[in-house]
Amino acid sequence: MLAWTVALASFLGAMFFSEVMDLEPCVLCWYQRIAMFPLVLILGIGAYGQDRSCLRYALPLAAAGWLLAGYHWLLYKGVIPKDLQPCGKGASCADVKLEIAGFITIPLLSLTAFSLILLLLVAAHRKFQQ
Structure with a gap:
């Protein structure tokens, strides 16, 4: 249920950024x-x-x-050269579009969400294996 909550919050956040903030x-x-x-x-149906x-x-x-998300964050931070970005047309994957508190970016939010979901799913998997 917690992994579903993180996924739902991420979905709503992505929709907010693109539809409300027009990013x-x-x-x-x-x-x-x-x-x-x-x-x-998947997680909602599984939890229910x-x-x-x-x-x-x-x-x-x-x-x-x-x-x-990890690749995107490294590209965003400049660890991976901008020449290796898959973006050709439209928005650049390396441009800073939003920064909260000076360091929280959209790729960091995505990486955090996927990390939390993975940790919660692995914990659930281990719990069910016992």
């Missing part, structure tokens, strides 16, 4: 959304039905999203 998502943001949005349904098998579907999505 255009970059290519990496779209890929991360592709990994995050189904987690809202007390179905452990949802972990089998949620873990790979969360892991893929975490890798994308």
Whole structure:
């Protein structure tokens, strides 16, 4: 249920940034959304039905999203050169669009959300293995 809450908050945050604040998502943001949005349904259905098998579907999505978010954050921070960004048209993946408190960025929020979801899913998996 906690992993679903994080996924739902991430979904709502992404919608707020793009629809209310009118921030255009970059290519990496779209890929991360592709990994995050189904987690809202998968984890919600799994939590409602007390179905452990949802972990089998949620873990790979969360892991893929975490890798994308990590790459995006490193690109955003300048650790990965801007030449290696997958963005060609539209918004740049390396541009600073929003910064809260001087260091909290959209890629950092995404990386944090995927990290929390992964930790919670691994903990749930271990609990069910006992």
